[in-house]
Amino acid sequence: xxxxxxxxxxxxxxxxxxxxxxxxxxxxxxxxxxxxxxxxxxxxxxxxxxxxxxxxxxxxxxxxxxxxxxxxxxxxxxxxxxxxxxxxxxxxxxxxxxxxxxxxxxxxxxxxxxxxxxxxxxxxxxxxxxxxxxxxxxxxxxxxxxxxxxxxxxxxxxxxxxxxxxxxxxxxxxxxxxxxxxxxxxxxxxxxxxxxxxxxxxxxxxxxxxxxxxxxxxxxxxxxxxxxxxxxxxxxxxxxxxxxxxxxxxxxxxxxxxxxxxx
Amino acid sequence: xxxxxxxxxxxxxxxxxxxxxxxxxxxxxxxxxxxxxxxxxxxxxxxxxxxxxxxxxxxxxxxxxxxxxxxxxxxxxxxxxxxxxxxxxxxxxxxxxxxxxxxxxxxxxxxxxxxxxxxxxxxxxxxxxxxxxxxxxxxxxxxxxxxxxxxxxxxxxxxxxxxxxxxxxxxxxxxxxxxxxxxxxxxxxxxxxxxxxxxxxxxxxxxxxxxxxxxxxxxxxxxxxxxxxxxxxxxxxxxxxxxxxxxxxxxxxxxxxxxxxxx
Numbered sequence: 001x002x003x004x005x006x007x008x009x010x011x012x013x014x015x016x017x018x019x020x021x022x023x024x025x026x027x028x029x030x031x032x033x034x035x036x037x038x039x040x041x042x043x044x045x046x047x048x049x050x051x052x053x054x055x056x057x058x059x060x061x062x063x064x065x066x067x068x069x070x071x072x073x074x075x076x077x078x079x080x081x082x083x084x085x086x087x088x089x090x091x092x093x094x095x096x097x098x099x100x101x102x103x104x105x106x107x108x109x110x111x112x113x114x115x116x117x118x119x120x121x122x123x124x125x126x127x128x129x130x131x132x133x134x135x136x137x138x139x140x141x142x143x144x145x146x147x148x149x150x151x152x153x154x155x156x157x158x159x160x161x162x163x164x165x166x167x168x169x170x171x172x173x174x175x176x177x178x179x180x181x182x183x184x185x186x187x188x189x190x191x192x193x194x195x196x197x198x199x200x201x202x203x204x205x206x207x208x209x210x211x212x213x214x215x216x217x218x219x220x221x222x223x224x225x226x227x228x229x230x231x232x233x234x235x236x237x238x239x240x241x242x243x244x245x246x247x248x249x250x251x252x253x254x255x256x257x258x259x260x261x262x263x
Numbered sequence: 264x265x266x267x268x269x270x271x272x273x274x275x276x277x278x279x280x281x282x283x284x285x286x287x288x289x290x291x292x293x294x295x296x297x298x299x300x301x302x303x304x305x306x307x308x309x310x311x312x313x314x315x316x317x318x319x320x321x322x323x324x325x326x327x328x329x330x331x332x333x334x335x336x337x338x339x340x341x342x343x344x345x346x347x348x349x350x351x352x353x354x355x356x357x358x359x360x361x362x363x364x365x366x367x368x369x370x371x372x373x374x375x376x377x378x379x380x381x382x383x384x385x386x387x388x389x390x391x392x393x394x395x396x397x398x399x400x401x402x403x404x405x406x407x408x409x410x411x412x413x414x415x416x417x418x419x420x421x422x423x424x425x426x427x428x429x430x431x432x433x434x435x436x437x438x439x440x441x442x443x444x445x446x447x448x449x450x451x452x453x454x455x456x457x458x459x460x461x462x463x464x465x466x467x468x469x470x471x472x473x474x475x476x477x478x479x480x481x482x483x484x485x486x487x488x489x490x491x492x493x494x495x496x497x498x499x500x501x502x503x504x505x506x507x508x509x510x511x512x513x514x515x516x517x518x519x520x521x522x523x524x525x526x
Contacts, residue, residue, distance in 0.1 A: 046320065048320075049318070049319040050314075050316045051314040051315030051316045051344075052316075052377045054314070054378055054477065059474040059476045060474065060477070061472075061474055061475075079316075085463070086475060088461075090463055114507060115315055115316075115344075120315075123377070155525055159522070163521070165514065165517070165518075170511075172509075185525075186522050188515055188518045188523070189515075190508070190512070191509060195390060198348045200352050202353065210325070212322055212323045212324075213322045240509075240515075241511040241514035241518055242509045242510065243509060244374065244509075245453070245456070246377070246386075246454060246503075246506060246509075247453040247503055248433075251428065251504035252451055252504050255428075255504055258426070259451055260451070262448075262449055263448030
């Protein structure tokens with residue numbers, strides 16, 4: 001029995017939001033493939049900013065792809081969240097031991113966790129009782145250097161596969177875009193209240209009609225040292241544990257006192 | 264001065280995810296139009312399940328529409344979250360006093376808050392320091408009876424315009440699909456751990472290729488009486504205050520003790 005057991009590798013589901021051909025997902029697969037049986041199910045096109053969107057109104061397609069040497073992989077026509085759901089039901093036919101999302105080309109710290117397809121895939125796994133990590137490198141370039149990100153992905157995944165925390169564990173990990181030698185290590189943080197102040201760029205099309213591009217400036221309203229934004233500015237790898245219970249418990253107590261009077 | 268002040272009506276931004284022509288948004292406008300200056304900016308097509316998606320890769324369109332008698336209204340080609348952002352920057356040119364989303368045709372209790380375009384629009388407003396409420400009726404029908412929902416929308420919006428709670432206040436309000444006379448009143452709750460257990464319906468298209476429809480059964484894992492699912496089953500209008508700080512603070516403390524040892 002022990003022999004059989006020692007052969008059972010953990011199953012590692014890998015997805016992302018930049019699409020299955022993005023260099024970041026290849027870097028993530030490379031970082032963890034020695035730690036278990038890796039299976040990739042990722043979007044067939046970029047899905048940045050898709051948040052926790054799911055596909056309801058039309059069906060999904062999924063095809064095997066051969067982008068990763070020796071790794072079972074599929075591209076899916078849906079969102080990152082769709083990929084996780086479809087992987088569990090139709091590819092793995094079981095829950096994986098861990099779900100990894102990324103490595104995203106670009107930051108997902110602070111409020112961006114809510115808009116991010118990368119983090120929504122990880123959160124979806126967590127809802128499904130699958131521990132998960134989303135990884136994001138603070139470099140949007142297609143030619144980004146994933147050396148430091150790969151190193152910390154390997155360290156964290158190895159640790160989480162050995163030590164069970166919580167079946168709903170979900171980590172939002174961001175890595176500064178600096179040379180790996182300059183990284184100061186992991187720092188557990190909370191999500192900063194920092195966000196984009198949106199401005200739409202209004203333009204006129206060749207037919208004389210208006211259209212709008214979403215743009216904005218990033219503003220940090222949170223001056224604490226315990227935030228992901230501070231950690232990243234100071235060359236730490238930020239680790240924010242994330243949850244899907246959005247209840248605002250402090251306000252709940254207050255509202256209980258007042259709203260019930262309206263009945 | 265006091266005369267001028269008394270003329271200043273609160274500005275009420277209304278959006279939804281079922282699209283600008285859905286009966287639910289008309290019911291919401293009717294419920295609150297006596298309470299301030301209502302402006303509608305809503306999607307030009309159904310956007311259910313879009314979660315917190317935003318439109319990055321292509322521009323947005325927005326056009327004035329005349330669906331609501333005497334009310335300034337626009338349809339937008341983007342997601343519910345896009346609608347809120349665009350309304351603030353390009354329609355109102357200021358923050359509204361409150362943002363309302365819905366009334367959704369269908370439930371958004373428990374984990375559905377995360378997938379819901381209705382609630383993501385409300386949460387977006389909350390991120391932007393605009394108090395907000397998302398309303399959902401537990402009836403998917405286009406011919407749903409919004410009488411009870413309208414009543415409680417009126418009560419809650421009037422209350423929140425008078426009494427300031429928090430600039431980030433965001434309420435997830437669900438209304439049971441029963442005759443208004445049977446509703447027992449408002450109940451402040453927390454989000455139940457109840458979710459769909461997904462099963463994909465695998466089919467073969469006329470060209471012999473597989474495709475998948477997302478389906479599932481709703482399962483309540485949370486047996487407490489303090490949840491939105493319990494309240495709704497017992498004919499209460501459930502009110503869950505929602506927040507956008509996803510940090511899991513309990514796990515954060517635990518992880519601080521262990522992860523830093525990996526450095």
